[in-house]
Amino acid sequence: MELRKHIQQAAEYIQAQGIEQPQIGLILGSGLGSLADETEAAVRIPFADIPHFAAATVDGHKGQFVVGRLEGKQVIAVQGRLHYYEGHSMQAVTFPVRVMKALGIHSLIVTNACGGITPGLEPGSLMLITDHINFMGTNPLIGPNDDALGVRFPDMSQAYDPAYRQLARQVANELHIPLHTGIYTAVSGPYYFSEAELRMVKGFGSDTIGMSTVPEVIVARHAGIRVLGISCITDKADPDQLEPLTHERVLEVAAKVRPRFTALVKGILRNM
DSSP states (O other): OHHHHHHHHHHHHHHTTTOOOOSEEEEEOTTOGGGGGGOEEEEEEEGGGSTTOOOOOSTTOOOEEEEEEETTEEEEEEESOOOGGGTOOHHHHHHHHHHHHHHTOOEEEEEEEEEEOSTTOOTTOEEEEEEEEEESSOOTTOSOOOTTTOOSSOOOTTOSOHHHHHHHHHHHHHHTOOOEEEEEEEEOOSSOOOHHHHHHHHHHTOSEEESSSHHHHHHHHHTTOEEEEEEEEEEEOOGGGOOOOOHHHHHHHHHHHHHHHHHHHHHHHHHO
């Protein structure tokens, strides 16, 4: 099928840059991309140079792969993800995950900056994603299924790997990093949500809300990739404590939490 052909062409281009086969993928959310700068012997490959890749357009998202060694693991980091609200198709948003699978990854750590709905999830908190709600109005698996890429109806009952979640909690305890757990809801955006919308999502049982992550996780599980998800809470999305918000504020809070976030992810990588 055409998608499989495009995946192979993109993977072959990346392999031609002289990289080692990556083991673990990283998708770094708004303001969190600096973790990729700690990669040793890094090869940086802009999306614009890779066949069939879309361009990242959001501040805080560089739009490139960074491939190299991090905490003894060969990783490939998406430094600046693609979003549905940028006008990309769901296939384009999740294409980097497909290519990482073709390059050989077996596991994916996906991160985001998002709003905290549940009391206690204050700006600057870190949350381990235990489950998600897809409220984006679409799904990256809609359309013909290529059985070579995954089954027609993948199971999402344990989309976020239980063993990896246990490892993350263990690492957080060892590093004395507070780590909440909860459910992430993805909406299309691109705007910060109304009070009524937040009350609805809170009623669903969600702890956080954002505009990413779920499409990539769905495709990762479709491809048989093990997933760990971590959210950085950058704003208060509790409808009872709602305040005006800007993207600049999100990036500011993400920058403050970055040292704890980086230490946590690096500690997890060491033990994966």
